[in-house]
Each structure stands twice: as C-alpha cells, then as structure tokens.
Amino acid sequence: MKVLLIGHPNVGKSVIFNRLTGANVVSSNYPGTTVDYTKGYMRQFGEDIELIDVPGTFSLEPKDKAEEVAVRMLDENADAKVVCVIDAAKIERGLYLTLELIERGLPVVLSLNMWDVAHDKNIVIDSKRLQDILGIPVVPTVAISGEGISSLVRNIEGLNPSSLKEISARIGYARHGSEMNCQGCSGCLRTSLSGQGQILDTLSPDKKWDLIEEITASTVTFGTFVHTLKDALGDYTVKPVTGIPFAIAMLYAFWSIFVSFSGLVTDGFMVRIFDDYYLPWIQTHFPGGMGNWLYALLVDAGHMEGGFLVPSTTCFESFGVLTSGLFLPIGIVLPAILVFYLMLALLEDIGYMPRLAVLIDTFLHKIGLHGYAVIPTILSMGCNVPGVEATRILETKKQRFMMMTLLALFIPCGAQIAIMNDFIPDYLGFVMAYLFAGYFIFGFILNKIVPGRAPEILMDVPVYQRPTVKDIGKKVFMRTKGFLKEGIPFVMLGVFIVNILYLLGFIDTMASFAAPVFEGWFGVPKETAGPLIAAFLRKDLAIAQLSSIPMTKYQMISAVVLVTIYFPCIATFFMMIKEGGKAFFGSVLALISVAFVYGGFLHLIWILMGVN
C-alpha cells in the first residue's frame, strides 16, 4: 500500500512524516525544502506501507515547479491513499485543498493539525460533524506532541473516496436540521448550491468556496479573534517601518556571528591542533621524508630558504593531500558551515524567511525575480549546490534560469567566505560588495535580455513558531553531513590534482599561455592561472592558493572576485545540469561572458582609480 502525505506548506506535514517513519527528512518553515519529495516506510496492518511526503501545495492547479511535482505525484500514484494535512486554525483554505482532492476521486483522510493553536485562537471545530458531512475520516492532530497520530494511521485502512455530489447533498440536509435516513435526494442541493438544479461532480473555485462556507457554517465556530504576541511580532517584522530596520539588523547580526564565530574556532582552536600537533606528528611518522615525491604530494613539499629545502611550519603552507587537504575543510570550513547552518535553521524554523522574502521582494522584483529568490540566495551562501536545487520554488523558466546563473556567478559559498575571512580578512568586505553589486547589475541586464515571464510574488506568510531542538539539530546535522561527504574528498582530490599538475609543469605552461589575458585584461599576475584551475574543483581551495601569491591589494580583490564568478565548482556544475537541462548551456555562456566583462570592468575601475 502507498500513502501520500499532502498539504499546504508550513502545516507540520513533514513533522507528521518524521513521526510515522523516523526517517531523515528536513522539516522546514518555508515553502521549498520538501520540494525534493521524501519517501519512507512504516509497518502497519501487517504490511510495509510506503509513505511519500509530497511537496507543500496550495492547490492542484500548480503555480510553481514544486506544486507541479505534487500534482504529478498524485497522477502517478492513482491507487494510493491520501492523508491531507491542514492547519486547523486556517480551516477554510485547508478545506479548499481537501475538496480538490475529493473532486479527483481520491480516498482521503483529513488531519486537522495544529489543533492546539486553533483552540488557543478560540476556533471550535466539530470534527465529528465535519467527518459526517465530508464522508471521510477527520482526525484532530498536534504533530509536534504526537497527539492524534495513531488515530490518523488507523483510519488509513479501508479508506473510501467521497464525492462533491454526496457532500453537497449532505450539507443540504444539515442545513435543514435533519440528518436521519438521507438517501441523497437532490432536492436540497437545488436550493442550496447550484441554482440551475444540476448535480455536479466538479465545481468551479467560486462554487467550491460556496460549499466550504456552507460546511464551516455548520461545523466551525469562530470565537473572538485572539491577537497573540506571535501575531503582533509577525506584523511588526513585515511592516516596512519596523520590518526593514529589523531585517538589516538581523542580517548584520547573522553575518557578524558567522565570521566571528568561525574565525574564533579556526584561529583559537583548529590552527593550534593542526599546526602544533598534527603537522609535526605526520611529518615525523610519514615514511619518506623531505624530498621524496610521495611525501611531497601527500604531506609536505617544503620550500626553499637560503638554498635549502626546509619543511613547512603550517598545514596551509605544506599543501599536501593529508595536511592542507584536511586542514582546509575541517579546520577552516567546518566551523563556518556549522554556525551558518545553525543560524539558518533557526530563521527557517521560526518562520522568518517568508517575511524577509516579502520585504526584499520590492528590490528583487526590479530585476525580474521575486522575494522567494532570497531563499536560494541565502542557502547558496552555505553551499551553492542546495541553492541551485532550491531555484525550483521559482515560478517560470526565466526566473529559474536567472537565479541559477546569478547564484553560480555572484554568491560565494560558506567555504569560500570562511577561507577569505581567514586569509584575506581585510578584503572580505570589498569582495562581497563587488559580488552583490554584480548580482544586481547582471540581474538587471539578464532580466532585459532573457525572454519569458517574470511573475509577481504570491505567497503565504505563516505565523511564527517555536523551533524545536530536535528539528534544528536534525537539519543542521543533515546539511553538515552533506558538506563533509562532498567537501572533504573534493578538497583532497583537488590538492592531489593540483600537485600533480604542478609536478608535470602543466600549470606553468597554462600560466604563460594565459598570461596576456590575465595580465592585460584582468590585471592580475599570471600565476593565478593555477588557482583558477583548482577553482573548478573547490573554490575555497583556490582562494587559499591565491592568498599565497604575492600581489597588490587590488589585484587580490580582482583575483578573488574572478575565482568566485568565473565558473561554478564541479558539484554545482552537475547540479545545474540536473536542474537546468538545456537552459544550462545558456547559463554557461552567460557565466563565461559575464566573468570576462566583470573582471575587465574591475580592472578598469582600478586603472581609473590609479591604483594599478
């Protein structure tokens, strides 16, 4: 048996899913994280039931790629049972989705989730009566505490489809106060619903709402509306006068905690462990010693000092697979990624992101995107790969193409930022400023030249929620694990390949070959060719390499900006192919030309400033 879990975004659907399966999924507070649908199994009624967490959707007339996925999954699993999860405090629009599901002839069980919130807001729902009217099981649940979940599961077995016709007939009876022996005559339907006296199996949106109002009139009592503290906070953080200063303060706090925490852990803790203990240990214990090619490749190539080959004193200088290859991802990047994902998870689970999206929509809509674009953008500052994946929440091909291109070009990942913060802290601000300027300038240009529609924002703004330690922990763990799994092997492989290429003299050849472009057009030393090759594997690695090449402040800023924009790293590259399809080639074309133009443009600025 297959069970589909469907519902609006932010109604606790993923929490229910986690409870039933105990599987690893991310449960989040904004539309988008469950776009990648999650599958799990639960043992029930003596069989293994496949449970699918369908991306959150408002209706079965999809308006973005995530909602399309939801509808396609319903089509593909025509024989599945459906658990429809709705927010009891917002029962009306939840019933809209429920009616759409019933309209399709699907066997549905309705979970009135956040029952406690509805209670706090003085909304009283007669779930028994609702169940009789809808002709499907209706179960009040509180996903966070687990209340009602077992009853929900029990009702999945022996589920039968209802129909709009039957519901209309029953609500007609309910209105007349008689519930006895209804055989489904059509008389009351004529008076209450369709004026023409037809009995309909499908209804237009307006007719559905008429039906919902009939249903809620006899099953729901709304007490005096309670304006809670959460509502007040929600309003103040979305109103521009208070919301914009708050957003700026919040983003600034996010940034300063991010750089100071990662710097503190790296300098105060990781550097000591790696340079004082790990490096001397591996230098003494690894067979071969200075001068041996394998030792040079894996541990330490050393450097010349007064005609002698001397061993390195830091893990960074040594540039071996087992030294720098481990120090960069673990010593520098890991603390940064960890604190970044922790703060991001907090903002997501509290429910701040949709508000930020509304506030920033004004600016992003001017470049053809909309407020939602803030989600892939911020995610990309952790890692571009999930950022590119999150472009799915945007509505049109044009918006997804633009977003993907802008992310790959102008948003440095957390690993890059951490390395910059460690090696070139004085230039970090400049680099970020040039990147953000580029994001808006080229967003504006792309919007003008890319054909297609740029629809406006239309989104739900959920109430704030108290995040749970368990959900935050799970999310941070999953994302950090994703980084460790991809990051460490790629950095080690990167160090390995770059070392081999140096040994073979390939990089020197490339450097002299590319010298006219690098020195003439971009105004950076030709040695930067090496890091640019490494940048395809890992950008953080490339920036670490750059920082050891002697150049002026402005050349360094140019070089770092170039490393960031010239091409996506290999992991992002593959995700772009996967997500973008054909559009990907257009994206690459845009990437290369933009990198070339913007790199030259920066050089021009330096020339005009007279600093080159």
Next chain:
Amino acid sequence: MKRIRLDKMHYNQEGMVVSIDPDVRGKLASMGLRTGKKTRMITKEPWKGPVVLLVDQANISLGMGIAGKVQVEVDE
C-alpha cells in the same frame, strides 16, 4: 460604499472582495481570497512592493500587479 482596486486600500483598511480577474481567480481562491470575502490590509511595502493581507486567519502576500486585478468594496 466605494469600489476600488485592492492595491489602493490603506493600511488597516477593511474591504470586501467583489470581483477577481479570471486569470488569477484559481490561484487566489486556493489561498482563501475569493469574491464575497472580507479582508484587511496589513501592510504595503514601499516602492511598489507587495501587499500583505489578512484573509480568514492567515496572512498572504501578493505583488502589486496581482493585487490590481482584485476589486474590493470599502467604506468611504
């Protein structure tokens, strides 16, 4: 009573939806905004940014263009 476009409503003003352009009707219906529904303007972002509305017990945000396709009736 006066009939105006939704995006012309003031802060905190209440109104009743009287008509919605057919090309956004389905989308808005799924989020609870339908003809005959009372709604309140929570906020409008500056520089032609989106508006935030209270519909039933939920806040929804819509861009200016979409809001312009909705007609509401408000008290003078």
